[in-house]
Amino acid sequence: MEKNYKILQIVDSLDIGGTERMSANIYNALTSSNIQNYLVVSRNIGPIYNFINEKDNVVFLNKKGVLDCFAFFKLFKLISKYRPSIIHAHQTSIYWAFILKSLIPGITVIWHDHWGFSDLLKDSDRKIIKFFSFLMDGVICVNDKIKDWNIQNLKINKKYIAYIPNFPLIQVDQKSHNEIPVILCLANIRDQKDHLNLIAACALLKDENIKFKLHLAGSLEDKEWVEKVKKKVTLLNLNNDVVFLGPVINISELLSKADVGVLSSVSEGLPVSLLEYGLAGLPVVCTDVGQCKEVLGNGEFGWVVPSKSPQELAIAIKEALSDKIVANKKAEGLNHNIIKNYGSTMFMEKYFSLLNKINNSDVQ
Numbered sequence: 001m002e003k004n005y006k007i008l009q010i011v012d013s014l015d016i017g018g019t020e021r022m023s024a025n026i027y028n029a030l031t032s033s034n035i036q037n038y039l040v041v042s043r044n045i046g047p048i049y050n051f052i053n054e055k056d057n058v059v060f061l062n063k064k065g066v067l068d069c070f071a072f073f074k075l076f077k078l079i080s081k082y083r084p085s086i087i088h089a090h091q092t093s094i095y096w097a098f099i100l101k102s103l104i105p106g107i108t109v110i111w112h113d114h115w116g117f118s119d120l121l122k123d124s125d126r127k128i129i130k131f132f133s134f135l136m137d138g139v140i141c142v143n144d145k146i147k148d149w150n151i152q153n154l155k156i157n158k159k160y161i162a163y164i165p166n167f168p169l170i171q172v173d174q175k176s177h178n179e180i181p182v183i184l185c186l187a188n189i190r191d192q193k194d195h196l197n198l199i200a201a202c203a204l205l206k207d208e209n210i211k212f213k214l215h216l217a218g219s220l221e222d223k224e225w226v227e228k229v230k231k232k233v234t235l236l237n238l239n240n241d242v243v244f245l246g247p248v249i250n251i252s253e254l255l256s257k258a259d260v261g262v263l264s265s266v267s268e269g270l271p272v273s274l275l276e277y278g279l280a281g282l283p284v285v286c287t288d289v290g291q292c293k294e295v296l297g298n299g300e301f302g303w304v305v306p307s308k309s310p311q312e313l314a315i316a317i318k319e320a321l322s323d324k325i326v327a328n329k330k331a332e333g334l335n336h337n338i339i340k341n342y343g344s345t346m347f348m349e350k351y352f353s354l355l356n357k358i359n360n361s362d363v364q
Contacts, residue, residue, distance in 0.1 A: 005355060007037040008084035010075075010093040014046035016219050016247040017188060018166065018272040019114040023090050024051045025169040025272075026351075027058070029344045038082060040075060042093060047249045051169075072096065079104070086110060086355065094129065094136075101135040108137045108358060116192055118145040119267035119289050123153055130154060138358050140164050140351070142269040143291035160358050164350045165291070165342050168275040173256035175281070181212050181321050184258035184282070186251070186273035187265065188218035189244075194287075195229045198264035200310035201317060203236040210318060214238075217245040217254055255280035260320045260327075265289050266307045278338035283320040283327035285313065295342065301334035 007030060011023040023039060030037040031054050039052070042063040052058060059078060063071040079087075079100065089097035090112045101109045115121060133154035139161045141147035147163045154161070183202070187193040195216065202214050220226050226244075233242045248254050255261075261277030261284045268290030275295065277284045284302035286292045296302035303316035320327050340346075 005035060005086055005352075006082065006084045007035065007086045007088055008040060008079065008082065009037065009088040009090065010040045010042065010096060011090040012042050012092055013044035014041055014048035015044055016047055018116070018269065019090050019112075020046065020048045021051070021272045022112070022114065022166050024048050025167060025344065026088070026347075028053050028169055029167075029348060031057070033348070038078070038084070040078065042071065042096070047247050050249050066095075072099070076100070076103070079107075088112060090114065098132045098135045108355075109135060110138045110140060110355070111136050112140045112142075113146050113150060114142050114269050115146055116269050116290075117267045118143055118149075118269050121145065121149050123149070126153075138162070138354055140354070142166055144294075145290070146269060160354065162350065162354045164347060164354070165295075166270045166272050166275060167342050167344045167347045168272060168279045168338065169344055170252050170255075170276055170279060172280045173252045176257050178213075178257065178259060181259040182257055183212050183214045183260050183262055183317060183321075184217065184254065184277075185214065185262045185264065186217050186248075186254070186276065187263060187271070188222075189216060189220055189226050189229055190222040191225055192265055192267055193218070194264050194266045194307065195225075196232050197266075197287075197308055197310050197313060198262060199229060199232045199236060199238065199242070201264070201313035202238060202241065204310060204314035205318060206236075206238065206241065208318070210321065212241060212321065214242045215245055215254070215258065216242065217248045217251075220244065220246050251276060252280075255282065258282055260285060260317060262313075262317065263287060263292065264307070264313060268292055270295070275338055275342050278331075278334040278342075281331050281335050283331045284334060285316045285320055287313070295334075295337070297333065297337060301330050301337055303330075 027039040038057045040059045042061050061071040087097050087109045094111045097109045139150050141163045150161045151158045261282040263286045270291040287307040288304050293304050305312040305316050
């Protein structure tokens, strides 16, 4: 059944980010399974382009703005020629999918909802999406909170709204040894990721004479927030302990050089970086947001702490660095959990199960 589908994904960019990485992961997984598919990128090429294995069916629209008719015509021309059976729209790309559905009623539109602020999501949010949701045929949600919101607010049969976890798709390099432990935070520097919380926790570690290097890997485009984080680093005398790496292409190498993976967010969907930490065999410390606690087995496979609590974050990082036996046990458990429950095979099974369910309902 899967071979009969022709899938066209639409994503806004291939900049560093979880949504963008998932669009590339899905494209790679579909391509390796010999399933016909395209990846259409509305705006920027971005570093994630380097993760794509076969680039022949990656198309860039060079969209200049919301009302870029030339870019939309280019997309419509591609769809008219390729005739996909599925439009798989990531996050804000759903707006163009709504227009496409209006012009081509027979096409199936799937929305992939990656909303990173799921912990802050209210019923009153995303009014435009709610209004036009009757044009959707199915929704993929990256955590249970997002699924609940979609079920309660969208004009779509709840049978076609599914929680399908993200999956990592990286080759893990051989682990290197560090004289000074490296704490890695793989997250774009913006307010949602709450690096200020992590910096405050690291200051507490330094007060206890714990040696470390904190590597911050992610986009620096949010200049205002980056400046806040840098000022906090200087204020707490951490300039020699914190390294701003910016967007990193070789994630495997980055993971191999880390001793602990950390996320200090106030809200998440299901962060791909968390899955990559686990795949790389890192001990993980993470705030209790989004689907993170589930991934970490309610603390069995890592340390789960409340958001906005630098004291508890510092205690957990200290334990992950100092108690190697516990840290390795948790890391091994997380690695097995990722491989078993968050791999590409599991995603594809659930993905095509949803598509088949929708397709069979159309036939009936």
